[in-house]
Amino acid sequence: MALTPPLPQDLLLVGASGDLAQRKLIPGLYNLELDGLLPPEGSIIGYARHGLTDDEFRNFAADAVKRHSRRPFEETAWSSFARRLTFISEEDGGLGAVAERCRQPRRLAYLAIPPSAFMTYIRLLADHGLVDGTRIVIEKPFGNDLATANQLDSELHQYFHEDQIFRIDHYLGKETVQNILVFRFGNSLFERVWNRDAVDHVQITVAESIGVEGRGQFYEEVGALRDIMQNHVFQILSLLTMEPPSSFRAEAIRDEKAKLLESIPPVDPRAVVRGQYTTGALGDQIARGYRDEPDVSHASNTETFVAMRLNIQNWRWEGVPFYLRTGKRMPETVTEVTVVFREAPIRFFSELPEVSRLRPNQLSIRIQPEESITFSFLAKEPGPEVRVQPVRMHFSYLEAFGAPPPEAYERLLHDAMEGDQTLFLRADGVEEAWRIIEPVLSQMPPLRFYAAGSWGPPQIDDLIEPRRWRLQ
Ligand code: BG6
Numbered sequence: 001m002a003l004t005p006p007l008p009q010d011l012l013l014v015g016a017s018g019d020l021a022q023r024k025l026i027p028g029l030y031n032l033e034l035d036g037l038l039p040p041e042g043s044i045i046g047y048a049r050h051g052l053t054d055d056e057f058r059n060f061a062a063d064a065v066k067r068h069s070r071r072p073f074e075e076t077a078w079s080s081f082a083r084r085l086t087f088i089s090e091e092d093g094g095l096g097a098v099a100e101r102c103r104q105p106r107r108l109a110y111l112a113i114p115p116s117a118f119m120t121y122i123r124l125l126a127d128h129g130l131v132d133g134t135r136i137v138i139e140k141p142f143g144n145d146l147a148t149a150n151q152l153d154s155e156l157h158q159y160f161h162e163d164q165i166f167r168i169d170h171y172l173g174k175e176t177v178q179n180i181l182v183f184r185f186g187n188s189l190f191e192r193v194w195n196r197d198a199v200d201h202v203q204i205t206v207a208e209s210i211g212v213e214g215r216g217q218f219y220e221e222v223g224a225l226r227d228i229m230q231n232h233v234f235q236i237l238s239l240l241t242m243e244p245p246s247s248f249r250a251e252a253i254r255d256e257k258a259k260l261l262e263s264i265p266p267v268d269p270r271a272v273v274r275g276q277y278t279t280g281a282l283g284d285q286i287a288r289g290y291r292d293e294p295d296v297s298h299a300s301n302t303e304t305f306v307a308m309r310l311n312i313q314n315w316r317w318e319g320v321p322f323y324l325r326t327g328k329r330m331p332e333t334v335t336e337v338t339v340v341f342r343e344a345p346i347r348f349f350s351e352l353p354e355v356s357r358l359r360p361n362q363l364s365i366r367i368q369p370e371e372s373i374t375f376s377f378l379a380k381e382p383g384p385e386v387r388v389q390p391v392r393m394h395f396s397y398l399e400a401f402g403a404p405p406p407e408a409y410e411r412l413l414h415d416a417m418e419g420d421q422t423l424f425l426r427a428d429g430v431e432e433a434w435r436i437i438e439p440v441l442s443q444m445p446p447l448r449f450y451a452a453g454s455w456g457p458p459q460i461d462d463l464i465e466p467r468r469w470r471l472q
Helices: 019-034 054-068 075-082 094-101 115-127 146-159 175-186 216-241 250-262 353-357 397-401 408-418 427-442 460-464
Strands: 010-014 044-048 085-089 107-111 134-138 165-167 199-207 272-278 280-282 285-287 305-310 322-327 334-341 362-368 372-380 388-396 447-451
Touching: 010 019, 019 054, 019 075, 019 408, 044 094, 054 075, 054 085, 085 094, 094 115, 107 115, 107 408, 115 134, 115 146, 115 216, 134 146, 134 408, 146 427, 175 216, 175 362, 199 216, 216 250, 216 305, 216 322, 216 334, 216 427, 250 427, 272 460, 280 447, 305 460, 322 460, 388 397
Parallel strands: 010 044, 010 107, 044 085, 107 134, 134 165, 199 322, 272 447
Antiparallel strands: 199 334, 272 305, 280 285, 305 322, 334 362, 362 372, 372 388
């Protein structure tokens, strides 16, 4: 069904001069303007601690669009977008002034701020009468651990109903992540082998070549475990492994995801490797170590990389190891899921010299970039002898659909304005995810080091032994 513009409403962007607003939210909103998918009436009110004039905010937004928008800056769309923009700071009127500036009966309040500031802003919104008619978007990580996630939830529920609360994990807005469900439940072939009988193990990698990019202060608070593993990686994992939902309605899908997470036992800290990047090289560029990044302590114990092995204790997956990892300053930016199937029971070809090249079947789902799905299997090389080698069946989004998929934030901002919670997290799912890593949070494994531009600390090879990481 084609998307339609949401009802008139104002949009309050708390943390409007921050990194997320600049890279994702403002460019996302601008792309919705290009598609005619912003509300027909309503302002976009930027809010931050320190003041900008409306014109300075518009310049900041124009720069954000020019640098980060999926589609190019266009004068006509820009002028109608810029007319919506206005700025208020804490120094200059605070949320009282915001309440006066909100002209619409509905509004979306987006908290693009560090997790330690959520509680304060929830109370401030309530103190200024910005609750009725407000939907609130809370960025991840939702809390700092299970106890603080529960606290945050009770604080939110003091003022807001569950249908006003949008806990965002932008990976759920990615087309390729949503496609995991279509791939599994729209095709009968793979679902039949999607279980312990056929699958040897699964790997999920979320690698980024960037470092912390001026977000040192935020990152020191969270680290890779809370920034990506507890949310983005676990969300991919749950869509990949959950049981078929009774329908594609929000609650049915969220029920299955929560059930799946419930069947994962707490992770043993000995099955976790934490790493931090030191000075190294990416291509011909020298990259400084994490401890030399701005706003980072010289003795920081924060991990920029984490890998873990876990099990899902249910009928379908018992005994299948899942290897998950995420890190910054990796050799490339890639998010990929690989399902490795069991080897053929009898190796007819084991006498042949090519045996070293024989590989079990693998299905790789490339979430980004170059979004694709690839199945690899063995084929006979042409010729009189029986020589085999791995070949690939490949589906590329760009080739099949002629364009790369839209940015996740566009879809999610639109859905939040519409009040559609399908692609947002429910409290039970978030809490289950914290429960799984609770032992690791309370007994952090020692920090290992890896050079920027490498695939992580060497200890990750022991974690996956006797198997091997696919990307290395
Ligand atoms: C964010 C993390 O949630 O996701 C960032 O806070 C990370 O540290 C980003 O860089 C990655 O998102 P994407 O969409 O570029 O994979």
